[in-house]
Amino acid sequence: MEHWDFVGRADELSRLRTVAASPAERGLILSGAAGIGKSRLLHEAVAALPASRWAVHRASANIASSGLPFGGLAQILPADPPAGLSPAGLLRWAVDRLQQDAAGRPIVLAVDDAHLLDAPSAALTHLLVREGATLLGTLRMSEPVPSPISALWTEGLVAHAELAPLTDADSHALLTALVGGAVEGGSAQRLGRLGGGNPLLLRELVMAAMGGGELEQAYGFWRWTGRLSLAPSLAELVDARIGGLTPGVRDVLELVAFGEPIGLALLLRAAAPADVEAAEERGLIRVVEDERRHGVRLAHPLYGEVVRRRCPVTRARRLQATLADLIESSGSRRRNDLLRVAVLRLDSGTAQDGALLLDAAAQAFAGFDIDLARRLSTAAHDAGAGYPAAELLATALLFADQPERALAVLDATPDAGVRWIHARAAVEFFGLGRPQAADTLAAARPADPGGAARLRAFESFVRLQLNELERARELALGVLAEPAACGAAHALAHCVLAFLAGAAGNFGRARELIGTVVERTAEWRREDPTVQYALQMAEGTLISVALDLPAIDRVLTAEFAGLAQAGGFGFGSGWVSLLQAQAAWLRGRTDEALSATERACAALAPTRVYDGSAHYARANIAAIRGDVMLAEAELRDADHAADGTVGLYYHWREQARAATLACAGEIDAAVRVLLAVADRLRSDGFHGHELLARYDLVRLGRPELAGQRMAELGATVGGRAAPLLVRHTRAGEDGEAHLTLAREFAVLGYQVFAAEAAAGAVRIFRAARDPRALAASTLLADVLGRCDAIRTPALVAVQPALTVRERQVAELAAGGVRSREIADRLFLSPRTVENHLQRVYTKLGVNGRNELAPALRLLPQ
Structure with missing residues (x-):
């Protein structure tokens, strides 16, 4: 390094x-x-x-x-x-x-x-x-x-x-260069923030983390544990930038280090104004405007790390208690003031209010800061906040992939009530992968109708994961019909029904149900913040089945995606990465898609429920790229990781299996797999997924096996993509229809589908020696030029193999070099050159030199 x-x-x-x-x-x-x-x-x-x-x-x-x-x-x-x-x-x-x-x-x-x-x-x-x-x-x-x-x-x-600091993207690239490999997104974000766009500081951070064993590699990604090793070189570097401090300026720096962002008015109450001005003039702090308020932050995040480590324990605890008093005396008006006060009270040893700690833990969990939620809920539990603190602690441990500890917390706090049964079933199923948790929920018969509705709602969600669809639907509808059901139970039932509607292709109904849950967030967020996970799962199903790229982009730039990636929330991080992968491969960015699936594998590896899903997605991307060895390896890993607990996503598994078989040239076997999974999806009522599975038959060149059913599905499945998929099924040997579809696919961002439709036009026009083959080849070359590696069966069909000599002759001829000059350059006879060109024309299906350039651009390099 x-x-x-x-x-x-x-x-x-x-x-x-x-x-x-x-x-x-x-x-x-x-x-x-x-x-x-x-x-x-x-x-x-x-x-x-x-x-x-x-x-x-x-x-x-x-x-x-x-x-x-x-x-x-x-x-x-x-x-x-x-x-x-x-x-x-x-x-x-x-x-x-x-x-x-x-x-x-x-x-x-x-x-x-x-x-x-x-x-x-x-x-x-x-x-x-x-x-x-x-x-x-x-x-x-x-x-x-x-x-x-x-x-x-x-x-x-x-x-x-x-010279401005490095951008986030450049910091991420530098991190990759420093460690010699890809860095997990959340780790890159946190290290980049600490580095502050300064390459030297970032380098020292990475060297310290690697030297202290705080950077670990898993699934091809480096992950930072979050513990910062302050190597002497790093501390000295920061000390040199801070320089000598007067006692007053030191007080300002310490107050900001422990309280940032701290309101300017509060800081001026706690420190001498002249010292605050001096700290700003020296570039140690900066004043930023936030929602018409002025807040103070350190000029560089690492200043805080060094100052906090160097501050004696007794003074640190006094400063934190002072800051908590200041925020409370100001009325705690900002949204995160409760959380800040609780953390300051905890760190200063003045935390005695279990209710305050519990409220703060719930707020941290709602923001998917899992580590902080676990810490605060532990303190609330120790402070005597009772069963609610134990339940939140167990939930935080579950989301932190520590189900055994979560179960121990619940078992040490026995409570036969509804919430205890609910919490324990969640750990049993999602943490330990035990499907019998559904039966435990079903066996519970609380006398309180509201409590019973809460258990039935969660049982509905678990039955959905087990692919017991009718029972899940029946339970969800029963919850909605129960007047005593709480807001969280209603929200969870709506999420189950939204998932089913989205999978069925009834996108309008799914959006309506999801909108209801979002509108009533205040009713369920405090009572059961885990509903957020069910909400994201339902929305993810809707937009992924609809192939709704703009909606996927909105989700990936929304607050939840950032929180999930940065807050230690493995389920959420994996979900976000899988959405990123889908959007990327549809757009032809298969390098990005492969990287996203690798992140998903790393995020979901500790789970015992969804681990196989990421590997199936990765196998599918590898197959699209034509990498049969990687696709087969990922399929084996997926089959090994999948324990059968969750049966809901079987279509991912079977479509990935079919893609891998097709990549290996076993088209008939791939067709059999797709026909079987499409029939099962039809039986389950997952018509949105069925449409995509049957369209895979079209992509493999077997539209006759999908045509009639695709027409029926086109009348029921919504979204912008469905009509195009149906039209592609019907295009047959109409080259112009394929060409038109390719242009429409490209406009909507479906570059892989656009390339395959254009390839169909090229194949048809070449076979007929139709001059429109030139336009089709040009369009296909343009689409492929916007993509990374793509090598699906439809594209392979128009990418015949040329010998090395044929390729040399063809490229020279496409560049305008005459046959005699080609012969001289390659030490061939003119007749041999012409023979090579005729074989190239036949293989590529072109009529002459003017069609060579776009046809050659279709071939793999």
Whole structure:
């Protein structure tokens, strides 16, 4: 990790190289914080300048050379200046020598840390620019700059810009380069936030985490445990940036470190205004406006880590108690004030209110911060908050993939009531994969109608997972008919019915039911926040069966997706990743889809219910890419991981199996699998899923096996995609129909379907020697150009294999090279070249050279 690949900064790098090559510009100076990447960026910019065209001189100023005349540019100046020259004469001599050595080439002067240049070096740099040299330089922000250097941009000779922190995407790319592999999304987000867009700090963070064993690899992804090892080099780096502190400024920094974001008004009540101003002026804190309020944060997230670790325990507890008092005295008006106060009370040792801790734990759980919910609910339980705290703790442990501990908590708090039965059944089924939990729920007969409705609602949800569909529907309808049922029971019943409606292709009804649950969030969120999981499952089914790409995009950018990925919520994180994978492969972005399924495998690995689902999805993506070895391996892993507890998603398994068989060339076997699963889906009433399974038959070139039933399904299944899928089934040997469908698929974002429809048009037109084959080939090539690797049976049919020599001849001919010249280049006879071309025309189904280029673009590289 001592030297990592250069990532990001594409715009800044391009700007520096443009300035270096431009005869009209004299230079660009970039300023930024220490470690922001200025030096590396400057190195990359000048490394690409060939010495044959430019006279490039590199210099790096430092503190040691700043007191020596010309020390800053000693690396580039000749060692033998004439004796007796005046200071002005030395400057003139240096400029003349550098211009002489350049021999007519433009001079590019690259100066790192130009703020440390000694006065003569700064004057020489200024003079060189005035004499025609180009300056590329860096400065450290907030450091004094020699007057000759600052005059360069104040006089308009060179441009001056501030180098911004790395973007989130660039930080993620740098993380990948540092660890040498993919980083799990939540871990990348948290490490990137701590790094603050500073490459040096991020590198030190990763080195500390790896050295301390806090970065672990599973399923091809690096995952950070969340524990931060403050290696001496990291602590020293942060200390250097913070610098010496007066007692007052230290107090401000500690208050913000423990309380951020803290309201400016509160901070001014707790600390001297002059100290707050001094901390802001030194760049240690920043004031941000949030909803017309002014909040204070540390200038860099790592400041907080170092300050909190260095703060003595007694002072830390006093500061946290003070902050809790301040927030409570202000009325706790903000949405998360309750949570902040509870955490501060807990950390300061002043937490005595079990109800406060329990309310805060419920709020943390509702935000899917599973670790914090577990910590607060443990404290609430210890503070005597009773069974509700035990139940929430058990639920948090379940969501943290610790079902045995969850069961132990419940068993240590025996309560034969409805909530205890519900909570224990949830752990039994979703945590330990025991289907008999459904029978336990059914056997319970509470006298209270409301309590009975709560159990029936949860039993309905469990029966749904077991694919006992009619019983699930019957139970859900019974709950909705019960006047005494609570809001959470109603919401869960609505989610079950919404799932069934979505799977059946009744998307309008599913949206209506989901909308009802969302509108009544306040009724169930506090009583049973786990309903959120059922809601997301129902919505995910709706939008994935409908192939509703805009809706998937909205879900993936909504709050839940971010919380699920970052909060330690394995079920939710896996669900989000599977949605990302579906949207990506439909759009032809199979690299992204494969990565998303890998994240899903990692997120769902600890679960005993859904682990196989991610592997089936991964097998499907691998098959679409034509990677039969990976597809078969993932199918084996999926079959091994799936324990049969959840039977609801059998269509994923069978469609992945069919895709893998087709990828291996076993089309007949794949067809048999699809016919069987389509018939089962029809029997279960999952007509939306059935439509997709039968469309897979069309994609395998067997539309006659799907046609009649697809027409029937098209009359009942909603959404924008269904009419196109039905029309594709009916297209037959009408090449123009296939071509039109390809364009419509592409407009809606279904690039894989567009490519396969275009391939159908190419096949039909080629067979008929129809000149429209050129347009079809061009469209197919354009679609494939927007995609990653795709190699489905429909595409393989129009991608015949050429020999190496045939490919060479064809590519030259497509580029306009005449046959005789091709013969000369390849040491062949003209007749042999023509023979090769005729075989290529026959294989590709084209009529001549003018159709070769788009046809060749269809072939795998």
